[in-house]
Amino acid sequence: MSRIFVVVWFSKAFVVPALALIVISGLLAMTLLRTSFEATSSLADAVCGKVIAIDPGHGGTDPGAIGRGGLTEKDLVLDIAKRLAALMNRVAIYTVLTREGDRTLAGGQDADIAYWKREDLDKRIEAARNAHADLFISIHANSFPEPMWSGAQTFYHSKSGDSKHLASAIQEQVVARLGPNLRKIKPGDSYYILRTATMPAVIVEVGFLSNPREEAMLGDPDYRQRMAEAIFHGTVEYLVEKYRSEKSARESHLKPPGEAATGGGSLKTTDLTLRAEEGEMILYFGGPTNFDDSLMPEIRKAPGDYSRADLRRKAICIVRELISGPAGESVLSPTIPKGTSLRDLWITPDGVAHVDFSSGLSKNHWGGSRSEELTVYSIVNSLTELPDIKKVQILIEGRKGSTIAGHIILDTPLGRDEGLIEARK
Ligand SMILES: [Zn+2]
Known part of the structure; x- marks a missing residue:
């Protein structure tokens, strides 16, 4: 003082x-x-x-x-x-x-x-x-x-x-x-x-x-x-x-410029002309170069009888594929650190998917606010590709309000963020 x-x-x-x-x-x-x-x-x-x-x-x-x-x-x-x-x-x-x-x-x-x-x-x-x-x-x-x-x-x-x-x-x-x-x-x-x-x-x-x-x-x-x-x-x-x-x-007796509303014009997945066919899923991973630090989609053929699975099974499948990282030949970067596992996943009637990860998600994360944001929204955006999932609540070891790298507090279900997705045409 x-x-x-x-x-x-x-x-x-x-x-x-x-x-x-x-x-x-x-x-x-x-x-x-x-x-x-x-x-x-x-x-x-x-x-x-x-x-x-x-x-x-x-x-x-x-x-x-x-x-x-x-x-x-x-x-x-x-x-x-x-x-x-x-x-x-x-x-x-x-x-x-x-x-x-x-x-x-x-x-x-x-x-x-x-x-x-x-x-x-x-x-x-x-x-x-x-x-x-x-x-x-x-x-x-x-x-x-x-x-x-x-x-x-x-x-x-x-x-x-x-x-x-x-x-x-x-x-x-x-x-x-x-x-x-x-x-x-x-x-x-x-x-x-x-x-x-x-x-x-x-x-x-x-x-x-x-x-x-x-x-x-x-x-x-x-x-x-x-x-x-x-x-x-x-x-x-x-x-x-x-x-x-x-x-x-x-x-000039004018009002000072107020808080300018920014944003808008956010990209819709449809702008990417990406659409998952029957038995396919859209996963989001980190961009491939120094200046593509956004999320980029990868369409992947889902394993097994994905197309006939119920919503929960589909969501579990998506999270498991996200954890496994980009495809072998892909130039994209992983968003989920090694040593992370899915503990549980359930979907409430309001369309919120609750995804419970092991502590590896935060303990093994590489840190940094932007990479934390990409991790969070790779999960949220991939899951909300399923039309019946509106929002995603991420939990760590069963707990709400946790954090992965200390910049984002996971205290509330998160909606999709299209602004983080990079368009590659
Ligand atoms: Zn920091």
């Missing part, structure tokens, strides 16, 4: 000299030049006094993803978060770190992360809300089953125009400063942090620990500093842009 007090006192006492210093030192010269920002006082208004919650993912007994060289997500994201906070404090932006040490935020801890992760994530949002944070920036690292995947990527919530604009500004800076990187921003509506945050929130995945080259770069303090600078400059760009648009809206 004393740390926050010092920052507040500092900014109140030195706000004018501090802002003069910004301009003199040219710390934000790039921002100023690129946005043709007219008045220095406006820049001050845009950033000064803003409160930003910085959330280093994982911590304590939850290491997050782990690189082959041993670098852990929890350590590297904490380091980047602290560097980012230092940069922001220098321009009189207040910061709140959701954790400052190697710890989780949940109280009494079960041995199994799935049982306390939700409380941990809730406390991160609570810390941001208590501090009246204007923005929430969660920092993570990614990991995929194949080492070739690389590139930092920012995720937003599709219901929040501000979240999308912030993600876009950060991604632009990350690409410009640390490229080459062809990754674009993506919606991550199922991530618990993004769907429960009460302020515009983004998740910055700073790179892939499963890629040896990127793990080595993330292990370098200079690279982490440049990553923090990229996130910082992107955030400032966003704040300045938002201030400008609100100011011009005020001046």
